[in-house]
Amino acid sequence: MTSRILLTGGAGYIGSHTYVALCAAGHEVVILDNFANARRSVPERLEQITGRPVRVITGDVRDGAMLDAAFARHGFDAVVHFAALKAVGESMTRPLDYFDVNVGGLTTVLQAMERAGCRRLVFSSSATVYGVPDETPTPEIAELRAMNPYGQTKIIGEQMLGWLQQADPRWAVGILRYFNPAGAHASALIGEDPRDIPNNLMPYVARVALGALDRIAVFGDDYDTPDGTGVRDYIHVEDLARGHVLSLARLVGSGMGHVVNLGTGRGHSVLEVIAAYQRACNRHLPHVIIDRRAGDVPIYVARADKAAEVLGFRTEKTLDEMCASSWQWVSTAEGLT
């Protein structure tokens, strides 16, 4: 069944890949983005990939009047809400900006949805809501603990959505807790494109592979993990995008809200990622072991069975495919322009 979908933050990394997946599933999608963290060239590239005109509203999710006009014009059936600020370190120094965009923006979107009678939402949450988890692989029922203002905004968002569904059962919300998104679209036309020195491992490794950074700093090799380096659950962004299509199908089809992890259920260490990237780019990537980084957790891996049960979601792509697609993206003229 075709749905008309508003994709906030749809020009960003995960949003742009989800746009492609939603179009492929036959949905009509409109992107809303203020391009605070996206290139202006993204819509044109999405047109190249999908072969169809891309509808974009350039605007801010905190602008209720603009949202009302968009709902009146397009009559959306559902919203996928990606738009947010996402840099953990920055959230420690600019917490108010994070509360404003991530909590205020979500509130404004929900109010506009309520006014328009559109009560289906997919929300981008994060594994960071688990803080330092007691259990790994981590199940959805684990306690939520904020380690920084960014994580706090995701917990607040989840809680707001929980209360909203309790107050009015006409609301149905899919809360998706992403583990570590990585890789790029097979076309190499869209991918992750951090403006500053990346915080995440894969884009950092990519910069070293390109020669833009000297070497990879590995934060600690004395953790209680198989090779001593930190272990994360990397999920290919195209698999992640598919998770949103399935979440929407569940919301629209059955009206059932859900909270699920989106991960592979399998961890890879920092050294494994470096080795895989070396295979992808066919060059040696220098790395140096330095002290542990404050706030880092040894292992972050999803319990992935609930997403399989509730959404029928299973990842398909491997770490090698994530590295190969990342390398293809950053090393072609299309990437990082």
Ligand SMILES: NC(=O)c1ccc[n+]([C@@H]2O[C@H](COP(=O)([O-])OP(=O)(O)OC[C@H]3O[C@@H](n4cnc5c(N)ncnc54)[C@H](O)[C@@H]3O)[C@@H](O)[C@H]2O)c1
């Ligand atoms: N990338 C990750 O590792 C990761 C992990 C877990 C959760 N998430 C969440 O997934 C979502 C998407 O993340 P991403 O990696 O694609 O980030 P991104 O920065 O690439 O995408 C976010 C998009 O939102 C837009 N945006 C920001 N503020 C806006 C505003 N006020 N109004 C309208 N648009 C605005 C940005 O321009 C950008 O295009 C975010 O909510 C993020 O918190 C990301």
